[in-house]
Amino acid sequence: MKRILLLGLLFTSVWLEVMAQQQVTGKVTDSKGEPLPGVNVLVKNTTIGSVTTQDGNYSVSVPPENTILVFSYIGYITQEITLNGRSGIDITLSEDLQSLEEVVVVGYGTVKKSDLTGSVSSISSVELKAIPVATFDQALQGRAAGVQVVQSTGAPGGGTNIRIRGTSSVNASSEPLYVIDGMLINSNSGETSIGGRGPAVNPLATINPSDIESIEVLKDASATAIYGSRAANGVILITTKRGKAGKASVNFESYYGVQTVTKKLDLLNATQFAQLVNEANQNAQLTPVYTNPESFGEGTDWQEELFRQAPIANFQLSLTGGNDKTQYAIGGGFFTQNGIVEGSDLDRYSFRTNLNTDVNEKLKVGVNLSYNRTINNGVLTGPGPVVQGVVYNALLFNPILPVYDPLRPGGYTFQHDRRDAIANPVAEAKEYISTTTTSRLLGTVFAEYEIVEGLSLRSSFGIDGLSTKSNSFGPNFLKRTENSKGEAGVSTLEALTWLNTNTLTYNKEINQDHTINALLGFEMQQFRNESVNSYAFGFPESRTGWHDIGSADNPQTTTNGELEWSILSYFGRINYSLKNKYLFTLTGRADGSSKFAEGNKYGFFPSAAFAWRVSEEEFMKSNNFINDLKFRASYGVTGNQAIPPYGSLALIGQIGQGVFSTSSGSEAFRGREPVSYPNRNLKWETTKQANIGVDLSVLEGRLGATVEVYHKNTEDLLLGTPIPYTSGFETTLLNIGNVQNRGIDIALNSVNIDGNIRWTTSVNVSVNRNKITNLAREEDINLGIGGNILREGEPIGTFFGYVFDGIYQTDDEAKNSPVIAGQNPSAGDRRYKDISGPNGMPDGVINDFDRTIIGSAQPDFTWGVNNTLTFKGITLSFFFQGSQGNEMVNQNLGDLANVNGRQNVLASAGLGRWTPQNPNNTYARALYTANDNVFSSRFVEDASYLRLKNLTLGYNFPASLLEKIKLSNARIYVSGTNLWTLTDYSGYDPEGNAYGGTTNIVGVDFGGYPQAKTYTVGLNLGF
Incomplete structure (x- = not known):
């Protein structure tokens, strides 16, 4: 009852x-x-x-x-x-497409989008999340006009090359400055990556992309001059997620995917390779090697053995909330990515907390703190110090040989039997262990006090602490360790950057017609690192690995290093608005850097900008077509100090061991000598940039456009320059030379359909023309790799070599044609053009006078197009990205198109080789003694491409269902990345660059790690 x-x-x-x-x-x-x-x-x-x-x-x-x-x-x-x-x-509901009231983050502050006078591009967290990536810089590709992002390696955690409005330097870094929540971080891989034998780790891989709320890219001098000496290459501002007043919310984000190699190169199989070897030997009057080539069948597909399907996954949990006084955001995540090449992977653990609180009506305090830990296992790719990388070896290895040989130590086939330098790629990838573990503590604390209404003082202190350890071990049964008899290495690096920023900000509105925003600042920053590298050779057995490096038979000398620099800065900015129509910005920064010589340590970097909001004029009020129209113009000076410290000083180094004879016998000693020539006049690179832009929005915001024209001149290039041998040195670092970048940035956005189905499009196009205008020398600088040269009047990334002119079809043609000295070609050999002699005319001889410019890595333009369609809760987005007009040196062809029978080759070269019955004009004859790797236009290929970078289909569950299951939001989606690429480039990837970390050697593909095609499924939940 x-x-x-x-x-x-x-x-x-x-x-x-x-x-x-x-x-x-x-x-x-x-x-x-x-x-x-x-x-x-x-x-x-x-x-x-x-x-x-x-x-x-x-x-x-x-x-x-x-x-x-x-x-x-x-x-x-x-x-x-x-x-x-x-x-x-x-x-x-009002449309939010125009977003003129949107607040945009700029240097040391924020500004309404409508009040911008400089060039700034914004990328939201939605765009960043569209593509599953290990690092946020990879997600920037194709998202902003004027920003060229080249992902030169597909290795887990691998870095990108980012160029904002072109390459402005030759020796110094051309990478932008990164600022995370006000902290100027050091992304210089030369100062923050370890010098051991572990994988080259991208410093930005320690930043969790899931923590990022938005990214602003500062491009012109008006926007960047506030960062002075480090802003010549542009600035990327990163704002992490913040809490909001209201009910606490918990969000869970995750995805899981599978990666595969986007493309495999078509090579000869075992039977075809055996036939090629026999023919190459016969043409060289040698005995055929294989009696029955057909018996080998398909043989070993070394690419198939090396590449694998690899998982990728991400899990992120965050808690946000707060009240009117205190807001918080706490999050943690785990990201894991196995590489598509055996032996490579990356794990990242991350934690972040952001807290802001109003202590009282006058005082605000806050903290932004993150800790990230990455564990990266890598493999040797590209040109290696001892043997070539595993990808390159997989292309060249004999398909007749098996992967495993139980009779050999370690159980692997040791090396390619036709060419000693080619190691078993599977053994190298699986058995040579190379691990780098990096921990990064990045954070700022700040306090802001309102002195009087409109006048506030803000002080912050930030740290960027990096701890890296690299462990490597190669057992004695590998080709790579053949000479060392087994090797191990343990390397550590500790780096710390601290930053103190103090700003005084004044905001005042007078009579509703005049608005003033003024900023004064003082900043100090210091960086220091210490590294220790220990190696040992000779490990009779492999069980202890690097864990007992002292047991080695042949320990090497331990080395260590230290590095330190500091910057002291004063800066200011005034923004003035008259009647919300006429906008003026004046900026200046004085930087003092320890990297430069006495008397040149300080530099001043000013800028000025003006904007006219035409749409606010009375004569435009009755216009219903144009919603917003603004003209902008700016001019300013920024600097570049991204060189190693101590360039202005005479450094002393060790010269080895000698012996003194004394009365008591002999005594060993180690000597010291100067290792660099001091430059007492060393100073900044300076970049002067002019920018003119127009912002337009019409049809109630359904169509918007931004078009900008810029002109950049970089002077006083920091360039390694030959000096007289009487100085005792060959080169020194001098301020000589100029580089020019001119271009156009175009960004368009539109609402194509606005109804039950909504379709929006955003387009960006970047055109840049790069040119070296002064090298302070008559002769070219030959960089020695991939035909790259530096020449006055030509762009960085210019290729220089002979012009390939087909194949000699008869012996008489070869005998009666100009040839390179020392060569005695016959029918079926390569031919080169006789272009010029000492008097400028063809002279019947192929020599250095016949070398000419044969290509450039600089694109005509780059672009990105993103489309989003929504219908009820369904969203479909597809993102295309591409580059047009750039060329690539396919250095792989030096072997893959050399049909001498000593390594595997492309099927097109091996099966299409010249014979009397197949008199083609592309591939030479099979000849064992052939080693014609004369650098010529045959290595240079069109690397233009169009790529379906991402395709995503998602569904947002309706509120009626969410209410029943007590969720605030829920989304499920499937996504594909790098699904399709249209290109004429014959290598793995038209973006591949074996020397991606350098500024002046660009556009060279040499056994690099290919990008992956990725399929993912994701789930986002809000509570």
Whole structure:
């Protein structure tokens, strides 16, 4: 009886609560009066809500109190409406495409987008999350006009090359400055990557992309000059996620995917290779090697053995919330990526907390703190110090040989039997262990005090602590350790950057016509690292690996190093707005750097900008077509000090061991000598940049455009320059030479369809022309790799060599043609053009006079196009990205198209080789003694490409369902990355660059790690 009574009371209370709720109905329309389906209607701070129907109607049951309804829809401004007892509410949502009130992060502050005078591109967290990547810099590709991102390696955690408006330097870094929550971080791989034998780790791989809320790219001098001596290559500002006042929310984000190699090169199989070897020997009057080539069949596919399907996964959990005084965001994540090449992978553990609180009406304090730990296992790719990388070896290895040989130590086939330098790639990848572990603590604490209304003082202190350890071990049965008899290495690096920033900001509005924002700042930064490298050779057995390096038979000398630099800065900025139409910005920064010589340590970097908001003029008020029109112009000077410290000093180094004879016998000694020539006049590189831009929005924001034209001149290049031998040195670092970059940036966005189906498009196109305008010398600088030269009047990345002119078809043709000295060609050999002699005319001889410019790595233009379609809760996005007009040196062809029978080759070269019956004009004849690797235009290929970078299909679950399962949001999606590439380039990847870390050697593919094609499925949940 008691149970029945209790059930009855419970039922009655629930019924009374339901009856007390109010039913609210209404309709949601856009600015044209058209109904908006799929609009989320939620009771604020609850999970109660519904979604509008096809006709824009909604109905929701709400509590009887003064309830607030929140109306939200992608692309429209969210509205909050207090009911005040009303049972019917019709509202109109305004489009949020123009976003003129959007706040944009700039150097040491923020500004409304409408008030920008400089060139700034913004990338949101939504765009960053579109592609599953290990590092945020990879996700920037194709997202912003004027920003060229080349992912030169597909290795887990591998870095990118980012060029903002071209390459401005030759010897110094051309990478942008990164600023995370106000902390200027050191991404210089020469100072933050370990010098051991572990994998080359991208310093940016320690930053969790899931922590990022938005990225702003500062491009012109007006935007970057506030960072002075480090802003010549542009600035990338990163803002991490913050908490918001309101109910605490928990969000879980995850995805899991599978990676595969995007492309395999078509090589000869075992039978075809054996036939080639026999023919190459016969043409060289040697005995054929294989008696029955057909018996080998397909043989070993070394690419198939080396490449694998590899998983990639990410898990992120975050908690955000707060009240009017305190807001917090706490998050942790785990990312793991196995490489598509055996033996390579990356794991990252990350934690971040951001906290802001108003202590009182005057004082605000906060902290941004992150800890990330990465563990990277790598393999040798590209040209190696002892043997070539594993990818390159897989291409060249004899397909007749098996991967495993149980009779050999270690159980692997040792090496290629036709060419000693080619190691078993599978053995090298699996058995040579190379691990780098990096921990990074990055954070800032700040306090901001409002002295009087409009005047505030902010002081912050930040640290960037990096600890890296690299362990490597190669057992004695590998080709790579053949000479060392087994080797191990242990290397450590500790690096610490601290930064103190103090700013005084003044905001004042006078008579609604004049607005002033002024900033004064003082900043100090110091960097220091210490490294220790220990190696040992001779390990009779492999069980202890690097864990017992002291047991080696042949320990090597331990080395260590230290590095330190500091910068002291004063800066200021004034923004003045007259009637919200005429905008002026003046910026200046004085930097003093320890890297430069006495008397040249300080540099001053000013800029000025003006913008005219034409759309605010009276004569434009009656215009219903143009919503916003603004013209901008700026000019300024920025600097580059990204060189190693001590360049202005005479350094002393060890010269080895000698012996003194004394009365008591002999005594060993180690000597010292100067190792660098001091330059007492060393100073900054300076870049002067002019920028003119126009921002336009029409048709109520349905079409927007930004077009900018810029001109950059970099002077006083920091360039290694030959000096007289009487100095005792060959070169020294001097300030000589100029580089010019000119170009156009175009960004377009549009709403193509705006109804039940919504289709938006964003397009960006970048055109840049790079040219060395002064080298302070008459002769070219031959960089010695991939035909790269530096020549006055030509761009960085210019290729120089002979012009390939086909194949000699007869012996008489070869005998009567100009040839390179020392060569005696016959029918089927390569031919080169006789272009010029000492007098400028062809002279019948092929020599250095016949070498000419044969290509450039600089593209005509780069671009990106992103389309997003939504229908109710379904979203489909597809992102294309590409480059046009750039060329690539396919250095791999030196072996892969050399049909001498000593290594495997491309099927097109091996099967299409010249014979009297196949008199082609592309591939030479098979000849064992052939080693014609004369650098010529046959190595240079068109590397233009069009790539479907990402395709994503997602579904957002409706609010009615979410309410039942007590979720605030839920999304599931499937995604594909690098799904399709259209290119004429014959290598793995038209982006591949074996020397991606350098500034002046670009566009050379030599056995690099290919990019992967990735398929993922993801789930996002909000509580």
